Amino acid sequence: MGGKSGESLGTVLVAGAANLAIALAKLIAGLIGGSAAMLSEAAHSAADTVTELLLLVAVRRSGRSADRRHPFGHGKSGFVWAMMAAVATLVGGAGFSVTHGLHEISHGEELSNLTPSYVVLAAAFVIEGVSFLKALSQLRREARRHDVNPLRLVRVTSDTALKAVLFEDAAALVGLLIAAGGLLASQLTGSALWDGVASVTIGLLLLVAALILIGSNLSLLIDQAAPEGMEAGIRAVLLEQPEVADVVELLTMVIGPGAVLVAAKIDFWDEAGAAGLEIACDEVDRRLRDRFPEVEQVFLDPTPTRR
Known part of the structure; x- marks a missing residue:
């Protein structure tokens, strides 16, 4: 299990470093342009950074050897920390995105210079793509080792760190496209409504991803059977x-x-x-x-x- 833990640890580290850099860039671009969608994306990346830190704890804790008080090892502690990571995404990312988006829809804040936002979104898409491809590469290797379809493996795998990174990076890539679409629609129509709608949509996307991960970890915590x-x-x-x-x-x-x-x-x-x-x-x-x-x-x- 040590080899798999090391591989998952590397996947989490790459994702965490990417999210931290992206969160800062999105925050600056969002403040410059006054975009709710960009600020939601900044909150999304910040929540993902916290998530990766919790996943690091999950990987390290679950890899500890068995002892007298824990004869079956510490594996389930990884599920606890991974569920806390999913809750962080739910509260920090989804909660902020939905509330901030609704605020912009109702108040209609004016947008200004959006060029930095487009640049940051493009750069973030590349960085998130690299992180997603690393996680996807690990998934495919494990799928070949088990001789199963990668999509089926990601549904039943007990490697919660890998599953969390895959779901979060996939949600991040889709969220970036939604944010770009919201900015473009607001720019073309002159209405900040679409930027607010994009922010709410990003929040709902994070909500779905977080609930799936919470359900998966909860099932593992209550003695889930093997596939x-x-x-x-x-x-x-x-x-x-x-x-x-x-x-x-x-x-x-x-x-x-x-x-x-x-x-x-x-x-x-x-x-x-x-x-x-x-x-x-x-x-x-x-x-x-x-x-x-x-x-x-x-x-x-x-x-x-x-x-």
């Missing part, structure tokens, strides 16, 4: 063992980013004997870990089936 495809593969490995007659019950639980616990009640053939049963359990444990690197804990309970 169905992985569970089916685990069951198949168990049934392939010659000493196994049946899998009475199979339970899985995500215990951290890229970490899964497997607990199964197994009906072994009576002919296996005590020594054969021990060897079979050891072999099943090894095969599960070889086939699924995410499997970190395996518990097998010999349980006879009523036949």
Whole structure:
């Protein structure tokens, strides 16, 4: 899990540095032009910077080794900090954008020099694009390793840092296009209404992204099972063992980013004997870990089936 944590850490660092630089540039351009959409984008990037700091904590905390008080590791602490990061996006980005946009729609503040805003939006799109492509590259590598579609992987992955960066960068790119459209429409019509509408739209976009991430982390915190495809593969490995007659019950639980616990009640053939049963359990444990690197804990309970 250390390699994946290091890769996610690099992805988060790139995104955090990009958001900090972009937030300052957007703030200056927004103050010069008097654009609510630009100030909303500045708040968006500032919230994303705070989010990346919290994700850094999430990656570092989840990577800590197991100890006596935490025998299954500290993986779930990563989900807690990642959910706090999503809440920061919800409150800091979405809340400011919607309220500031509504204020401009109702009061109609006058726009002035918008050239710096267009320059900053173009530069921000390039920087956010680089950050998004890095996260997308990591996603594709992991998808190839698991032999699944990248879109499916981003939906079921327990690597919350990677998922957060992907969602936030995608929302940032769309938000930049919305802000540019709002500025252009206001400039062409001479009305600040469209700039305010763009600000509200950016806020709603952030709201959707934040709620998705909050829901994802909440599910992981309340003992989410491994993906169905992985569970089916685990069951198949168990049934392939010659000493196994049946899998009475199979339970899985995500215990951290890229970490899964497997607990199964197994009906072994009576002919296996005590020594054969021990060897079979050891072999099943090894095969599960070889086939699924995410499997970190395996518990097998010999349980006879009523036949």
